[in-house]
Amino acid sequence: MADLRQEESAGRSFEGVSDPVTVSVVFHRLLTINKEMGITMTRTSRSPIFAEVHDFSCAICDWVPRIVAQIDGVPSHTASSMIAAKAVRDRFGGDIHPGDVFIINDAYSGGTHLADVTIIKPVFYHDELLFMAINRAHHLDVGGLTPGSYSPLATEIFQEGIRIPPLRIYHDGKPIMDVIETLCLNTRMPDLFWSDIKAQVASCSVAEKRLTELTDKYGPPRLKVILEDIQRYAAKRMRQEIKKIPDGVYDGTAYLDGDGFSATQVKVQVQFEIKGEEMFVNFDGADPQTKGFINSPFANSATSVYVSVLTTVSQDVPHNEGAYQPIHITARLGSLVNPLPPAPVASSTLDTACAILEACFMALSKAMPNRVPAGWSRWCGPSISGIDPRSGEFYVQYAFCGMGGGGALPFMDGFAYIGDGIDLGGLTAPNIESNELEYPHITAFHEFLPDSGGAGKYRGGAGVRYRIQFLGKEAPTFVMFGDGKVNPPYGLFGGRPGSLNRPMLNDGSPDERELPAKGIVELKPGDFYSVYSSGGGGWGNPLERDPVKVREDVLNGLVSLESAQNDYGVVFQACPQAERLDNLELDIAATSDLRTAALKGAER
Numbered sequence: 001m002a003d004l005r006q007e008e009s010a011g012r013s014f015e016g017v018s019d020p021v022t023v024s025v026v027f028h029r030l031l032t033i034n035k036e037m038g039i040t041m042t043r044t045s046r047s048p049i050f051a052e053v054h055d056f057s058c059a060i061c062d063w064v065p066r067i068v069a070q071i072d073g074v075p076s077h078t079a080s081s082m083i084a085a086k087a088v089r090d091r092f093g094g095d096i097h098p099g100d101v102f103i104i105n106d107a108y109s110g111g112t113h114l115a116d117v118t119i120i121k122p123v124f125y126h127d128e129l130l131f132m133a134i135n136r137a138h139h140l141d142v143g144g145l146t147p148g149s150y151s152p153l154a155t156e157i158f159q160e161g162i163r164i165p166p167l168r169i170y171h172d173g174k175p176i177m178d179v180i181e182t183l184c185l186n187t188r189m190p191d192l193f194w195s196d197i198k199a200q201v202a203s204c205s206v207a208e209k210r211l212t213e214l215t216d217k218y219g220p221p222r223l224k225v226i227l228e229d230i231q232r233y234a235a236k237r238m239r240q241e242i243k244k245i246p247d248g249v250y251d252g253t254a255y256l257d258g259d260g261f262s263a264t265q266v267k268v269q270v271q272f273e274i275k276g277e278e279m280f281v282n283f284d285g286a287d288p289q290t291k292g293f294i295n296s297p298f299a300n301s302a303t304s305v306y307v308s309v310l311t312t313v314s315q316d317v318p319h320n321e322g323a324y325q326p327i328h329i330t331a332r333l334g335s336l337v338n339p340l341p342p343a344p345v346a347s348s349t350l351d352t353a354c355a356i357l358e359a360c361f362m363a364l365s366k367a368m369p370n371r372v373p374a375g376w377s378r379w380c381g382p383s384i385s386g387i388d389p390r391s392g393e394f395y396v397q398y399a400f401c402g403m404g405g406g407g408a409l410p411f412m413d414g415f416a417y418i419g420d421g422i423d424l425g426g427l428t429a430p431n432i433e434s435n436e437l438e439y440p441h442i443t444a445f446h447e448f449l450p451d452s453g454g455a456g457k458y459r460g461g462a463g464v465r466y467r468i469q470f471l472g473k474e475a476p477t478f479v480m481f482g483d484g485k486v487n488p489p490y491g492l493f494g495g496r497p498g499s500l501n502r503p504m505l506n507d508g509s510p511d512e513r514e515l516p517a518k519g520i521v522e523l524k525p526g527d528f529y530s531v532y533s534s535g536g537g538g539w540g541n542p543l544e545r546d547p548v549k550v551r552e553d554v555l556n557g558l559v560s561l562e563s564a565q566n567d568y569g570v571v572f573q574a575c576p577q578a579e580r581l582d583n584l585e586l587d588i589a590a591t592s593d594l595r596t597a598a599l600k601g602a603e604r
Contacts, residue, residue, distance in 0.1 A: 016236065017229040026218070026226045027318065030069035033210040034058050037135065037203040038072030045199035046192060047140055048438050052430040053400050056137035058203060060211070061085045062227050065132045066321035074426030075310075076349055077116065077136040080303040082321055084110040084118045084166075085132045091166035098124040101170030101201055103183070105142065106163045107297040107345045114142050114161040115149045116349065119197065121170075121204035125215045130223070133207035135200040139193060140396040141385075143186045148383030148396045149346060150481040152260040152518040154293050156342040162186035170201070188385075189394060234322030239277035241314035242326055245367050249273050252363030253285070254355040257486040259292030260347075260518035265486065266290060266336060268352070270305075270359040274367065281305050281360075283331040283338070292518070293481075295339035296348035296356065302329050304353045304422060308360030311424065312371045347518070350379040351483040353422040358490065365492055370410045374460060374537030375489030376421030377404025380482030380501035380517050381531055388440045389472030397439045399468070400429050401446060404533035405453050405461030405498060407489055414461030414536035416448060416558070440471040449499070449532055450560050454488075455567040456495030456538020457545050462558050463499060463533035475523035484534050485517045495538030496567065502532040542568045543595045547586050554584060569595035 014020040014027070037058035042051050049055045057073020065085040070078035087110030088102045102120040105111045111118060115138050123131035142161035145151035149161045157163065162183065169179055180197070184190035215223055249271060256266040269285030289295045296304075309327060310319055317323045331338035337356065339345065358375055365372040381399040388395050406414040406425070418425045432443050444467040453460035470476055480503065489498035503515040505523075507530050515521055515529075550570040553559035564570045571590035 014229070014233050017233055023226055023229050023233070026214070026223070027069070027230055029214055030060055031071045033207055033214075034060055034069045034071045036210065037133065037207050040206045041135060041137070041199055041203040044202050046195045048430055048435070049140055049398065050137060050196060050199065052428065052434065054426065054428045056135060056200075057081065058207075059134040060207060061132040061134060063129045063131065065089060066231060068227055068230055068320050070319050073136075074423040075307045076112070076303055076353055076422045080112065080299040081118060081134045081136050083299045084136070085120055085134060086110065088120050088166045092168070096122050096129065098122070098127065099171065099173035100168055101204070102166055103164055103169045103197070104166045106165050107157060108341045109165045110299060112297060112300040112303070112349050113346050114144070114157070114163065115139055115346070117142065117164070117197070117200070119200040119204055121201065121208060123208045123211050125212060125220055128220055130215060130220060131207075131211050133204035133211070135203045137196065137200055139187075139196060141188045141193070143188070146383070146479050146520065147188055147385035147477055148398070148479060150293070150383055150479055151346065152293065152479065152481060152520060154344040154346065155291055157344050158342060160293065160344055160346045189396070230318065230320060231322035234318045234320050235325040237314070237317045238323045239326045241317060242274060242279050243277045245274045245313070247274050247276065248367070250363040250366045252359040252361065254358035254362065255487050256294055256351055256355050257483050257517055259290035259294050261292045266294065268336065268355045268359045270356070270363055272360070272363045272367070277326055279309070279327045281327060281329045283335060286331070286335045286337045289334055289336055289339035289343045293344035293346040294336070294348055294352050295343040295345050296337045296352040297345055298331060298338045300348050300353055301331055301337040301356055304356035305329055305360055307422060307424070308357050308364065312361070312364050312368060347481050350420060350422070350481070354378045354420050354483070357421050362490070369493065372492065373409045374407035374414065374454065374456070374492045374495050374539045375498065376407045376414075376536050377419070377463060377489055377498065377534040378482060378484035378501065379420045380484050380503055380533065381480070382521070382529065383479045383481070384439070384476050386474060386476035389474070390440060395439060399466075399529070399531065400427065401432065401435065401443075402464065402466045402531040402533050403427070403429055404463040404501070405535035407498075407536035408454070408456050408458035408460050408495060408539035410539055411458070413459045414453060416453070416462040417464050418461060441468040442471065443468055444528065448557060449535065450557055451563045452499040452533070452535030453558065454491045454496040454498040454535060454538035455542035455563065456491060457540030457542065458495070458538065459545070459553065459558070460489065460491070460495070460498045460536030460538045463535040465530070465532055467528055467530040469528035470523070473525050475525050475527065478521040478523050478529070480515055480517060480519050480521060482517050489534055489537040491537040492539050494541035496542065498535040498537045499532070501534045504530045504532070543598055547588070547591050551584060551586055565594070569598050
């Protein structure tokens with residue numbers, strides 16, 4: 001969804017630059033190169049998390065480095081990848097050469113969390129550095145206390161995996177194997193780790209080839225002018241959009257269920273101040289950093305702000321670093337959104353990023369009520385690892401098929417089964433059948449969850465009901481991470497909240513128990529896991545929803561007959577048998593009476 005909107009906005013005219021046609025052509029070419037990087041990654045990586053789920057992102061920076069193109073991937077990666085590129089520049093300075101490749105994942109050196117490994121390849125033209133090709137990918141394991149590198153027991157980042165500062169891993173086009181072997185040795189699946197690193201490098205190498213061809217056509221002097229025009233245009237357009245927002249101060253607050261050690265809710269509070277063409281964002285009200293792994297490095301927090309602004313203030317602004325220039329972000333050291341090392345951070349890219357995004361959306365909804373969505377679902381699911389009884393090989397998987405629904409918009413229903421807010425649909429749920437071939441489990445059911453989307457004039461997207469049973473005589477290691485069991489996706493302007501996440505073990509059996517959002521769970525052979533994922537929040541008064549749409553939702557199994565009447569005030573002529581819902585007929589008069597009575601009751 002985010003990619004489509006960005007591509008459409010990129011097609012707008014580059015008004016005000018010296019050569020708008022050429023600038024537009026070059027910018028589109030950069031976006032196409034960015035896409036080709038992503039295609040290369042999906043077709044060369046071995047891990048399903050890349051080949052199917054697309055949990056990686058590609059970006060192109062210029063020589064400064066500043067992002068100039070970012071269209072392929074998940075927003076939680078791309079908006080901060082230039083910080084990693086800057087870290088490489090600051091560390092190596094003039095010691096960057098053709099044929100070099102760099103790696104970084106350290107959360108306190110420009111990364112987000114340790115599982116997000118960033119590969120950076122400088123692109124030279126006749127010994128002049130012109131670009132940096134970037135691929136940031138979430139690896140299945142980078143070491144740490146638990147397989148999958150999400151540990152609810154971690155109290156410091158050293159327990160979450162190997163920390164990689166800016167580090168050279170290729171020299172003169174060849175891998176530096178002693179360095180690579182050291183990195184691989186610190187993961188549970190060294191061969192897979194190295195294979196996927198090579199896929200990331202291949203992705204960047206494709207960009208190098210195409211960017212060289214682009215430079216051949218325009219020449220470095222002209223191309224640098226064009227790249228500067230792209231940055232200036234994005235900054236100008238963002239300032240124009242900010243100027244349309246009424247000057248003032250707008251606050252937003254969101255909560256996390258806890259940090260895994262304490263059930264006390266953790267607050268994210270943000271304040272937007274609009275002054276003419278500038279936007280000032282501060283997190284003075286955010287809680288202090290926590291013991292558990294929800295602390296958000298500044299790069300991750302800044303990314304969440306950028307995503308909130310680029311998706312609401314305007315989608316016509318090119319998504320590059322120029323668009324960030326008028327956005328000024330401050331966060332005190334030692335807070336949840338700018339922690340001091342060695343605080344653990346593994347779950348920040350999901351839990352805390354979503355909470356920051358929600359707080360930003362809540363603040364912006366007061367300034368631009370017709371542009372901001374209701375709340376999206378938050379991730380709540382396990383990493384599962386063990387020995388596959390069919391092959392004898394070690395595996396790590398995430399339960400991506402348990403994604404929730406998106407928040408409703410001021411003009412449409414939320415997307416069903418699309419995932420958490422910070423990724424905005426950038427992750428793709430794997431195919432059920434191929435997932436069963438790859439991992440040792442059987443899927444019992446996988447279907448939309450009725451009444452999970454918040455009621456509204458526009459309904460929140462539905463979550464799912466999903467169950468898997470594990471194969472083999474040995475129980476897998478089961479690590480829960482996520483949020484949204486206490487705080488549901490918010491509704492806006494009369495819209496109702498979405499449902500809560502409800503992860504279960506052996507539900508419907510004598511051994512049934514509800515699982516925590518964060519924790520290590522002991523399993524036994526034969527256990528099965530179910531999740532009832534949250535739907536998105538609704539937007540607007542449910543009593544204003546078109547009754548015909550309510551009827552369609554009932555027929556499609558997204559809304560129950562009870563909710564149709566109680567939440568939407570829609571009455572049907574008769575209560576049919578379940579198998580005869582196709583005969584469902586609206587009672588227009590009774591619906592009008594019920595809604596009128598409900599509105600009068602609300603006014604009292």
